[in-house]
Amino acid sequence: MENVLDFASVYCKQLDKRRSMTRHALKTSRSEDFATWYQEVITGADLAENANVRGCMVIKPYGYAIWERMQRILDDKFKELGHTNAYFPLFIPADLFEREAEHVAGFAKEMAIVTHHRLEQKDGKLVPAGELETPLAVRPTSEMIIGESMARWAKSYRDLPILLNQWCNVVRWEMRTRLFLRTAEFLWQEGHTAHETEDEARKEALQMHEVYKWFICDVLKIFGIPGKKPEYDKFAGAVDTFTVEAMMQDGKALQAATSHYLGQNFAKAVGIKFQGRDGSLQYAHTTSWGLSTRIIGGLIMSHSDDDGLNLPSAVAPYHVVIIPMIKNENSREIMEYCHKIKSMLPGSIRCFIDAKEYSAQNKKWDYVRKGIPFILEIGNKEVDTGDACITKRLTMEKQNMPLNEFVSSIEKMLADHDDLLHKSNSDFCNSRITQVSSYDELYAFFKSGKTGFVKAKWSGCASNLEKLDELAISIRCIPTEQSGTIGKCILTGANTTIDAIFAKSY
């Protein structure tokens, strides 16, 4: 486990220096067992749990509150850019799905299929009855069903562009599942647009790729490399797929959000035809782009530490929690002081008082695990001195501060919290990008147990990819930022200018 110890030394210890405590709030540390730690962060923050339905998850209130914040930010941005929300059917008839050959080949193996429309008692058991003439797939994605509507709506070039988005659930029958990262059902948004020209559609696909980059890297403070997917790893049916490949703390890549230029493939499959400016009948150029609850897994694996979750302020359900340290005789004064603090905070600060009847110490650790940026413990002492006792979640520093100072500096403190979150993560990830110039170097890197992203020259063709399978790695993307230098492809030896990112992935 050299690799994991290595990352611990860079990242964890950097924060550990600031700690005043010795124990951690989770049983398992990242360096001991990353997968178990990930599960403990989720359980400790009460984000989600496995449902008693194969492969499905329950997103619990605290996890869902994070998703709601994400939705609000993205939704506002989509609308600002002219998109409108709509809703399309959950079910896609098998014969509609079939019309785009690559698309159906990509999804047919992992779809939930509805074949009946009721349950009937038979031999004391409920069994399916009322067989459907055409089986229905539960949508794994909606290009076909939304495209079919677009085909009805787009009659003339004047009806274009059509700029749609949908927030919904989708189902992909994954055999091995993991909370947030891979579940049979998940939530997402899927944007679908239709345009008059290739140029306009390509601009849209790139614009939404930029939106995702902004959201992932600037809003969520996740380290990500934007780029293009290799030809052989595009979305099924796309011409080009753009991705943001985020680096997790174990050095693996997470495909965080993708945007696709679909060419006229789907327009031809479902008949999105319009009368152009010259009077001729033309097929539209379409795009689609999506971001799912998977990003919550990415958020967890980017910022959490051995005490649990850490959150950027934009999606933190709460910025401040106030814990009254109540002993019977003076509870009223303490509660009044807590309410006073809450009422003095700026409107942008999301704060709540936890006055539930259980141990204040347990509460504090619960909120540490939930990643609330500032935890206030308010007891007799604070009431007497007019102070606030603050624990900064990110560094676990605890300090007393006069109330007025706390109130006037909380917005700055939250900005500092975001900066530190961002800096810690980006320093860590940047230090884990390695340049290699041959397959041997690549081999040595991954076989030595090191982790992270490796940058190397690649010809762009699909030859010799089995050399990557051997290392259980893949080409994650061709980064947007290219060096422009010429070198030899580490897989084929051919001369090429293309830089590519190689890594293990989720």
Next chain:
Amino acid sequence: MENVLDFASVYCKQLDKRRSMTRHALKTSRSEDFATWYQEVITGADLAENANVRGCMVIKPYGYAIWERMQRILDDKFKELGHTNAYFPLFIPADLFEREAEHVAGFAKEMAIVTHHRLEQKDGKLVPAGELETPLAVRPTSEMIIGESMARWAKSYRDLPILLNQWCNVVRWEMRTRLFLRTAEFLWQEGHTAHETEDEARKEALQMHEVYKWFICDVLKIFGIPGKKPEYDKFAGAVDTFTVEAMMQDGKALQAATSHYLGQNFAKAVGIKFQGRDGSLQYAHTTSWGLSTRIIGGLIMSHSDDDGLNLPSAVAPYHVVIIPMIKNENSREIMEYCHKIKSMLPGSIRCFIDAKEYSAQNKKWDYVRKGIPFILEIGNKEVDTGDACITKRLTMEKQNMPLNEFVSSIEKMLADHDDLLHKSNSDFCNSRITQVSSYDELYAFFKSGKTGFVKAKWSGCASNLEKLDELAISIRCIPTEQSGTIGKCILTGANTTIDAIFAKSY
């Protein structure tokens, strides 16, 4: 068609008086054919359409924008009352569903059943493959699946109440479908709560019933009678079901939203047990409550007229649309004036400028059909005089007004719009509540072709209900507001104090 002419005389003509035009914006009037008119309102306002999937609908951007407004208002209210959102699986294993006998009996006949997890090519066709061990129902409602999670979460009375809500899609395999009113898939919110005591759970069910009454009657300005469902017509598995029965313009009732006290039925079926204050193991008392996209159908049938949709300001995607009457030579001046108007409006007013290239006259009629409260036509004349030319959608009055006056009175004008919408609808509906004291009177009322709600005494027992089937009517609810007088049940002749509402329904 006496009944329909009758309602036209009361309601339509009241508004028609104010009209300066003679033609209407829809082909079919309410008095000619209510069902066709309903469909034309939806098409004319571009709210939704039938999908090419049996029984499913596409909610188009303008229809979805109304739903989003509804969601925001309700969601804020739910949260204000302490509920949090969460997300639970779409699929319910058949054997879980089975555990509450009444519940499964109520839903088993109309469920989409997933039996396979992929599609395979066979004889040139895609067919289901990979059969599941246990068939999965696509949720028609989530009492069982959410209850199962609650059973894991509620260990002690300290963990209660659990106050959850979920915004999601549900599927009920309806054989005869109609946009918004009855579709195989629809969108809704479903609240689910678990409590320590019966008293607390009953209070919750009634509180949410009050919230629905407020939302339907005060926010949406729909006329509705709150009350309790008859025993035989409760939600499958409930102890008590509370409803708001809204009256549509054709006099039929629409069950607009329901709230259920579920007793310990579901808690026992899924095992929601907790350690009580006395240390004993107890079953929780649960509630559930839901409102769906069906309410958009109710909104349409309450307020729309022969020109199309009308909307209360709270859920209108836009309050004001500005149409530039552009001729080539002066388009810049007109556009500048339009932007000036928009920029002067108060922040609470949702306004947009439609500068698309098509006939201004067609645009105006499009927005009439979409029910935008105020339609501004801005041409040379308005630029010269500094006026705004305003059409008030509700009365179709057209007038010129100095711009400053328009800007300073728009909020008042919108409030007047809401008042008139409310008054027109409630005057109309109140005039269509008829009191009868015998079955003969009831019979004569409905057989004469009259429509509306009929109030009469009812014993509360399920005897002689076939007498209602003959008239194609049903008991809609036992209104919360009871006269307290004693009279004879019109079905059984028994003495009773109960007042009930009889009507045809959707």
